Amino acid sequence: MVGRRRRGSNSESGLRSLPFDRKLAYFDGEFNRLRRERRLPESPSDQLRVLEPLLRCGARRPPGPSTFRLAAGVLLLLLPTCLLLHSGPAARFLSFCGRALLIQLLPYWDWTLYSNTQDCLIRNPYYTARGLESLQPADCINVCQKYPAVESLQKVDPKVVLQKYLRQNLPLVITDGTEEWAALREFTVPFLTRLFNGHSMLQNTIVCSYWDSHNSLEKSPSAFLEKIHDQRLAHWAIQWKNCNKAAAKVIRGFYQRPYFLPPVVELAESNWLLMASQAENRTPVDMFVKVGDHDGDLLMWIAQLQGVFEVQLLPKDICANNCTHYTLELSPGEIVAVPLQMWEVQYRPLSSTAIGLAATGNWLQDSR
Template sequence: MAGTDSLENIDKDLKEVLDFCVSSGLTSSQIVSGARPLLDAANQSKRRAWLRRVVLVSLAVAVVAFLFQNTWTYRWICIASKITAMKVLPYWDWTPLYDEECILQNPYIIQDKLTEDDCQECVNYKKLEYVYNLTHEMVAEDYLFSNLPFIVLDATTGWKATSEFNAESLKKLFTENKVLRSHNVCQYINNEGQPLADVLAGRASTFHTVWSNCQLQAIKVFRSYYHRPYFLPPMVEAALENFVAFSSGKSEQTSGEEDEDSDFLKHVVVDDLTWFAQIRGNYFIQLRPKQPCDNICSLFSFVLEEGQTMVVTNDMWEWHFAPADSAPTIAIGSTGNWDS
């Protein structure tokens, strides 16, 4: 109440001063000129308050950045956060939020869905195209925007992996390299459930497996064995993660039929594009069009041979792969996204 009364009194006084100025014959410009010192003082006060807020926010950001950059304090922040989260769990189940990509959903975002119109691009695409010496424009216009898979014949030229990777060197790399040995892999899949340690130590003679390197230091080490495929246009933002497919001793795939006893692994990824480069041996691959394109587009079954790189968009196609024969087989790959 006291604050309201004070504002009313100030407003009343200002009106009286304005009425006095008008009755004295002063013009609007003269009144503004006379009030300028008061207005300047008020603006200066606002600037000081704004500057004070900026300084306080900057200090807070600097302190938080320092705490998170310092290894010791960051570790304790993580420990305290995890302990707090566990203690809160009996009173509030926050686990559904942990699995959400966005806490606040944007109602203006429209999720792209595959339509039958999209499928028309592949109606006449009955045979995979094997291409080389590509330009960025060709890749974008002829394949990516049309969701057409293709095989590149010269993508791995000059890669360190092509000259150095074999079954023994790959095992040695992941067991003896200081960084790769100390960083766990992620999204590890083995169709026989064998631990990766058994595969790399040679305790598994027959295996078919794939895993991803998703910790930054491990990603950097593995990237030294390949570089960004030359044919990817600038619109493709390459993912940090890379993955390795490694198989040996499996029976030959000839029919292309997948059943519960087959050696196929399904490649699951949410990014727009995947490239998959055959380094050693051969993989048998099935590209299956997704609904509603499954009755419109062709199913492709083929053997990816050493030195070839498959490129496929993941919106329209799901793909499965298995070793084409019993020889040691190695492939590496990664994904990418773009603004459509």
């Protein structure tokens, strides 16, 4: 049996293969045939209504090779751009541009109080989150035999501080480290009382590692400072860590990075306030206050702002049998820098009121 030819299907596929101008000529002939056979409406408006769907479809020309080439070119341009924006170098370049603009805005708007950026703009290749725990008893003996007393220096080269002292676990005192600090002139009990009671950022943040000699229930620097300011306490001691980033920035507004610290030392964002008072009979308080909560950092510096602290540096357990402790007196303007891998720090007041400021830092301990 001979099958029937599907005429409509063959003619439709042949029509699709024709060029666009031939298709237009074909439909033009078909419309003329329909008019002759009077199969179109008589009214012109009715004719337009019938032909509108065909005319609308015919206006959409199929995309030619040039259209596909244009689309492919646009995709080829956009794809590398998107990849670059998500890659490390391009993202860091955009970050650099944005932060450079923010730095220019600082004289007009202090946006640092509201910034929570964690990444550094330029990464420190010498920074490590934890020091190399490689201290040996022989290192303790070497330090204690060659370093009978803590040295005091001024106008010291930061490179000397790093190589000769910090990396050798040797503490030192810098006598000219706070000359330009506003904290040296302004940090008194009345000023700090007003600051912590009047600054909204300091009022609304909780401090860390709070301790005071009277075991206050409030655990609040502002409440304890009020008691001191009102002379309700005969002798006292208080210390706390400003670990909230915004609160620490408020305190950092009163001091600068110590000049003797080399660039490889990465300072922590937090800072400490240490305050104590001597008893009325002028005898030192028996109890020393230890500064802890170092977060694994390798360095602590303490700057004396008011009065005098007696500071003791105690060898850690691994060195306790081979070393004795150092004792020194800090006068206003002096800073002691202590490598924490080998030493612990404690202090007590030797004056009616003593105020100190402290911070920690880190560096790559390997001396390569």
